[in-house]
Amino acid sequence: MSAPSSAPVNLEAILAGRIADHSARIAIIGQGYVGLPLAAAFARAGFTVAGFDTDLERVAALAMGRSHVPDVQNEELQALLRSGHYCTTAEPDVLAESDAVIICVPTEEGPGALRSVHRARASGPWRGPRHDPGRYRNPRR
Numbered sequence: 001m002s003a004p005s006s007a008p009v010n011l012e013a014i015l016a017g018r019i020a021d022h023s024a025r026i027a028i029i030g031q032g033y034v035g036l037p038l039a040a041a042f043a044r045a046g047f048t049v050a051g052f053d054t055d056l057e058r059v060a061a062l063a064m065g066r067s068h069v070p071d072v073q074n075e076e077l078q079a080l081l082r083s084g085h086y087c088t089t090a091e092p093d094v095l096a097e098s099d100a101v102i103i104c105v106p107t108e109e110g111p112g113a114l115r116s117v118h119r120a121r122a123s124g125p126w127r128g129p130r131h132d133p134g135r136y137r138n139p140r141r
Contacts, residue, residue: 015099015100018099019100022045022046022047023048024047024048024099024100025047025048025049025050025097025098025099025100026039026042026047026048026049026050026098026099026100026101026102027049027050027051027052027094027095027097027098027100027101027102028042028049028050028051028052028101028102028103028104029052029053029095029101029102029103029104029105030052030053030103030104030105030106031051031052031053031055031058031059031062031088031104032053032069032104032105032106033069033071034104035051035053035102035104035105036051036062036067036068036069036071036072037069037071037072038102038104039051039086040071040072040076040077040080040086043080043083043085043086044080044085046085047085048084048085049085049086049087050087050088050089050094050097050098051086051087051088051089052088052089052090052091052092052094052095053088053090054090055090056090059088059089059090062077062088063081063087063088065077065078065081
Protein backbone atom coordinates (compact mmCIF):
# COMPACT_ATOMS: atom_id res chain seq x y z
CA MET A 1 0.00 0.00 0.00
CA SER A 2 1.56 3.29 -1.07
CA ALA A 3 1.19 6.59 0.74
CA PRO A 4 -1.01 9.24 -0.85
CA SER A 5 0.91 11.81 -2.86
CA SER A 6 1.26 15.18 -1.19
CA ALA A 7 2.52 16.92 -4.31
CA PRO A 8 0.75 20.22 -4.89
CA VAL A 9 -1.76 20.34 -7.70
CA ASN A 10 -0.68 22.69 -10.48
CA LEU A 11 -3.99 24.34 -11.34
CA GLU A 12 -2.43 26.59 -13.97
CA ALA A 13 -1.08 23.55 -15.83
CA ILE A 14 -4.44 21.79 -15.61
CA LEU A 15 -6.25 24.85 -16.96
CA ALA A 16 -3.65 25.34 -19.71
CA GLY A 17 -4.17 21.72 -20.75
CA ARG A 18 -7.94 22.14 -20.84
CA ILE A 19 -7.60 25.28 -22.92
CA ALA A 20 -5.17 23.59 -25.32
CA ASP A 21 -7.49 20.63 -25.92
CA HIS A 22 -10.64 22.81 -25.84
CA SER A 23 -12.16 20.89 -22.94
CA ALA A 24 -12.22 23.98 -20.67
CA ARG A 25 -15.74 24.99 -19.66
CA ILE A 26 -16.16 28.74 -20.01
CA ALA A 27 -18.81 30.95 -18.43
CA ILE A 28 -19.33 34.50 -19.62
CA ILE A 29 -21.20 36.83 -17.30
CA GLY A 30 -23.27 39.26 -19.34
CA GLN A 31 -24.73 38.37 -22.73
CA GLY A 32 -24.88 41.85 -24.21
CA TYR A 33 -22.97 43.50 -27.04
CA VAL A 34 -19.61 42.24 -25.74
CA GLY A 35 -20.47 39.02 -23.91
CA LEU A 36 -22.61 37.33 -26.56
CA PRO A 37 -20.12 37.76 -29.45
CA LEU A 38 -17.31 36.60 -27.15
CA ALA A 39 -19.35 33.54 -26.12
CA ALA A 40 -20.06 32.79 -29.78
CA ALA A 41 -16.36 33.05 -30.67
CA PHE A 42 -15.38 30.57 -27.93
CA ALA A 43 -18.22 28.23 -28.93
CA ARG A 44 -17.19 28.38 -32.61
CA ALA A 45 -13.66 27.45 -31.51
CA GLY A 46 -15.06 24.29 -29.91
CA PHE A 47 -15.28 25.26 -26.24
CA THR A 48 -18.36 24.57 -24.12
CA VAL A 49 -19.69 28.01 -23.17
CA ALA A 50 -22.38 29.03 -20.71
CA GLY A 51 -23.67 32.53 -21.24
CA PHE A 52 -24.86 33.85 -17.87
CA ASP A 53 -27.20 36.82 -17.60
CA THR A 54 -29.60 38.08 -14.95
CA ASP A 55 -32.07 39.42 -17.54
CA LEU A 56 -34.56 36.54 -17.75
CA GLU A 57 -36.15 37.83 -20.96
CA ARG A 58 -32.73 37.98 -22.63
CA VAL A 59 -31.89 34.46 -21.43
CA ALA A 60 -35.21 33.12 -22.76
CA ALA A 61 -34.75 34.80 -26.15
CA LEU A 62 -31.18 33.52 -26.50
CA ALA A 63 -32.27 30.00 -25.52
CA MET A 64 -34.75 30.15 -28.42
CA GLY A 65 -32.01 31.26 -30.80
CA ARG A 66 -33.00 34.92 -31.00
CA SER A 67 -29.99 37.23 -30.91
CA HIS A 68 -30.27 40.88 -29.92
CA VAL A 69 -26.83 41.92 -31.19
CA PRO A 70 -25.84 42.47 -34.83
CA ASP A 71 -22.54 40.60 -34.47
CA VAL A 72 -24.31 37.28 -33.79
CA GLN A 73 -27.00 36.36 -36.29
CA ASN A 74 -29.97 34.18 -35.28
CA GLU A 75 -28.82 31.36 -37.59
CA GLU A 76 -25.36 31.27 -36.01
CA LEU A 77 -26.81 31.33 -32.48
CA GLN A 78 -29.21 28.50 -33.34
CA ALA A 79 -26.35 26.41 -34.77
CA LEU A 80 -24.27 26.95 -31.61
CA LEU A 81 -27.22 25.95 -29.43
CA ARG A 82 -27.80 22.79 -31.51
CA SER A 83 -24.11 21.89 -31.36
CA GLY A 84 -24.17 21.95 -27.56
CA HIS A 85 -21.21 24.35 -27.47
CA TYR A 86 -23.37 27.23 -26.22
CA CYS A 87 -26.15 27.52 -23.69
CA THR A 88 -27.58 30.47 -21.83
CA THR A 89 -28.71 30.57 -18.22
CA ALA A 90 -29.62 32.75 -15.28
CA GLU A 91 -28.51 30.07 -12.80
CA PRO A 92 -25.32 31.14 -10.99
CA ASP A 93 -24.36 27.50 -10.27
CA VAL A 94 -22.92 27.38 -13.80
CA LEU A 95 -20.11 29.65 -12.59
CA ALA A 96 -18.93 27.14 -10.02
CA GLU A 97 -18.92 24.42 -12.68
CA SER A 98 -16.74 26.44 -15.06
CA ASP A 99 -12.99 26.38 -15.53
CA ALA A 100 -12.88 30.04 -16.56
CA VAL A 101 -15.27 32.91 -15.88
CA ILE A 102 -15.14 36.08 -17.96
CA ILE A 103 -17.06 39.17 -16.85
CA CYS A 104 -18.62 41.32 -19.60
CA VAL A 105 -20.94 43.74 -17.85
CA PRO A 106 -21.44 47.46 -18.52
CA THR A 107 -19.38 49.93 -16.56
CA GLU A 108 -19.80 53.65 -16.34
CA GLU A 109 -17.27 56.18 -17.55
CA GLY A 110 -16.28 59.32 -15.71
CA PRO A 111 -16.96 60.00 -12.02
CA GLY A 112 -19.25 56.96 -11.63
CA ALA A 113 -16.76 54.46 -13.09
CA LEU A 114 -15.25 53.38 -9.79
CA ARG A 115 -18.72 53.11 -8.23
CA SER A 116 -19.86 50.78 -11.03
CA VAL A 117 -16.81 48.53 -10.56
CA HIS A 118 -17.47 48.31 -6.82
CA ARG A 119 -21.15 47.56 -7.48
CA ALA A 120 -20.27 44.77 -9.95
CA ARG A 121 -17.83 43.20 -7.48
CA ALA A 122 -20.23 43.47 -4.53
CA SER A 123 -23.29 42.11 -6.27
CA GLY A 124 -21.65 39.53 -8.48
CA PRO A 125 -23.40 36.19 -8.91
CA TRP A 126 -20.29 34.39 -7.65
CA ARG A 127 -20.99 35.57 -4.11
CA GLY A 128 -22.60 32.97 -1.90
CA PRO A 129 -22.13 29.45 -0.57
CA ARG A 130 -20.12 28.17 -3.57
CA HIS A 131 -17.76 31.17 -3.69
CA ASP A 132 -14.10 30.18 -3.85
CA PRO A 133 -11.99 33.34 -3.40
CA GLY A 134 -8.97 31.80 -5.14
CA ARG A 135 -10.96 30.84 -8.22
CA TYR A 136 -12.02 34.31 -9.35
CA ARG A 137 -8.86 36.30 -9.72
CA ASN A 138 -6.69 37.88 -12.32
CA PRO A 139 -3.77 35.45 -12.80
CA ARG A 140 -1.52 38.32 -13.87
CA ARG A 141 -1.68 39.96 -10.43
